[in-house]
Amino acid sequence: MKKNLIIGPSFFYYNNSISRAFNKLGYDTKILSYDEPVHPFNIRNAVISKIFTPNNLISKGKLLFNQYICREFDSYLPELVFIYNGDIIDPDTIKYFKTKSKVVIWLLDGLYRHSGSALLANMVDAYFCFDKTDVTTLERKGTKAYFLPQACDTSIYKPLSLNKDIDILFVGMLYGYPKRIELINSIVNHFKHFNIQIYGIYKPIYKNPVKWLFREKRDIYKNKNISPQKVNLLYNRAKICVNIHHEQSKEGANPKVFEIAGSKSFQLSDWNPYIEETFPDKEIAMYHSKDEMIDLISFYLNHDTSEQIEKAYNNVINNHTFVNRIKEVLDIIY
Secondary structure, eight states, X not given: OEEEEEEEEOGGGHHHHHHHHHHHTTEEEEEEEEOSSOSSOOHHHHHHHHHTOOHHHHHHHHHHHHHHHHHHHHHHOOSEEEEESOTTOOHHHHHHHHTTSEEEEEEOXXXXXXXXXXXXXXXXXXXXXXXXXXXXXXXXXXXXXXXXXXXXXXXXXXXXXXXXXXXXXXXSOOTTOHHHHHHHHHHHHHOTTSOEEXXXXXXXXXXXXXXXXXXXXXXXXXXXXXXHHHHHHHHHHEEEEEXXXXXXXXXXXXXXXXXXXXXXXXXXXXXXXXXXHHSTTOSSEEESSHHHXXXXXXXXXXXXXXHHHHHHHHHXXXXXXXXXXXXXXXXXXX
């Protein structure tokens, strides 16, 4: 059986989603996860990095992790090394992998947030970006790159027979995202008599304990992250799932686009050309402004969305799963 070594941050279990896709395609897989920005991860290092972000701690963690993955590589001897993001990987480590294996990187975040990964693009067999504008940026610099959108893990995000007892739902990080906070606050203020649920860190205790202690509307703003399985349960309970992209998404889609559709739930997302192109039958409703978002929520709270939900679901499970994506990767590198 072919062997694949997967290396990536433990962020929201995407390593596991990638691994399951490779398993379905006949690969044995080994996952090497790490926590950013330090490795090895422990409470002491995490607290130090949050408060001080010392460069020597980060550099030491990076060095230790690269030594560790080279030892694991030698013991496992994979045919393929699949790296998610890649900032923590040293160029010498890539060279070492390349002596015996093919190496690919899939950037599941914006290029500007992963400058270290971008430096490796010319060294690997294939470099994949989730946003088309990042592909264009790299190719202008003479670096070959491929567009590979994010995807849905259908083992996690799937339809369940649950009552739609949440009117409006948003799941995602809020702290440090002023655009999201503005839009979510406008929803909360406008739809005061509806059941609105907001999951994601809003006021972290380590940033401002006073604001955390006296934070408002706790029945709406849950101020915590939750597991993907819990997210799927919430999507299935919601009449409208609101999606708000980070500003980095110009011609690409975040995972929520595919995950909400994969859970067979209705989605209202901010507009971009890739989403419109991917869902041409308006399976996903899209807004261009805060006012239009409010108007569309009012409209869809009172209209049947079952046809759109069905079309979006079929589109995703047929074309936008992790298996679809990994098949494309293998077609390109082989």
